[in-house]
Amino acid sequence: MLIDTEPLCRLVSEIFVQSGCSTAESERIARHLASANLTGHDSHGVIRVPRYVNWLNAGNLRAGQSISMVTETEVFAVVDGNRGFGQTIGEQAVQLGIDKAAASGISIIALRRSGHLGRIGDWAEMAVESGLICIHFVNVAGSLLVAPFGGVSRRMSTNPVTIGVPLVGKPPLILDFATARVAEGKVLVAATGGAPLPEGSLVSGDGEPTSDPRALYGDVDPTRTTGKRPGSGAIRTMGEHKGSGLALMCEMLAGALTGGGCAGPDKPYIMNGMLSIYISPSHLDTGHTFAEEARQYVDFFTASEPAAGHDKVQVPGEPERRLRAERTAAGIPLPETVWHAIRQTAREAGLPDKKINDLTAPCAS
Secondary structure, eight states: OEEOHHHHHHHHHHHHHHTTOOHHHHHHHHHHHHHHHHTTOGGGTGGGHHHHHHHHHHTSSBTTOOOEEEEEOSSEEEEEOTTBOHHHHHHHHHHHHHHHHHHHSEEEEEEEEESOOOOHHHHHHHHHTTTOEEEEEEEEETOOOBOOTTOOSOOBOOOEEEEEEEETTEEEEEEEEESBSSOHHHHHHHHTTSSOOOTTSEEOTTSOEEOOTHHHHTTSOTTTOOSOOOOSOEEOBTTTHHHHHHHHHHIIIIIITTTSOOSOTTOSSOEEEEEEEEEOHHHHOTTSOHHHHHHHHHHHHHTSOOOTTOSSOOOTTHHHHHHHHHHHHHOEEOOHHHHHHHHHHHHHTTOOHHHHHHHHTTTOO
């Protein structure tokens, strides 16, 4: 089915209002989740709504939180997210990094104990809109999903790495990827009737590569699980030892260094840590060559002769921009199982069917 962005956001926002969030925070959550769907990152989109509400009701997430300053100088800060929604906490932490880098040329923000930060590309886009280069390392304390290269047992989460680079006269470069072969949300999408996983994305409990989401979730409803994923297998790392090594470094930088903790069985909540570096090209580029050199190289890069099966060479962020335009015009595709889970969550939050239909009419089809 297809649903337009505006009515989808209205319904999602109202679910969180009914669940105890302010109108402003609810609208922010809905906007960021829908933005992930618009860019094709359905794994970080509205499929998360039932799980977020479950986390909120269980006390794992807290409504109405702000970052707390742990320590601060002109160029760095350590901030605590107080288990608040990542869509609120992430925005505050990134704005702090932007403000410091604009003043000093560079900043480092160590964020700990944030709720799920969603699509990290959103935060990179926010920084590049202010003319900054940014680098983000993320981990998930309390979430064990991914086996290290050469192993079967889960030892880390999907631990994304994201880099944003602004370009003069061109759309920015936004490199945003999980260090796992697939994000956990993509396993969730596959388990709920969406796109199937690439072959060998997971490893079963007996060590065999598989694409069956039950290796991660077992037979439970994956949209409703608030903690452990009871399957006997794990997600595999991307790039074999390279992805495994990057994921390990995310644990060191986003988990150990921020103070939020690394992934492990002793963590009571699923919380994100994020170490972010912000660089102002106007401060660092003393020869004033960055803009032109970057533009020329992107032109050279994309002028490569396309390989068989490809129309052209793309740069990071280009597929997301294309999908955003297409889905804004045509609507966001949702599997029936996901739409059913969202509507059921709305009912459980106290919204009658007539209200749900009024919020989403006339765009659901």
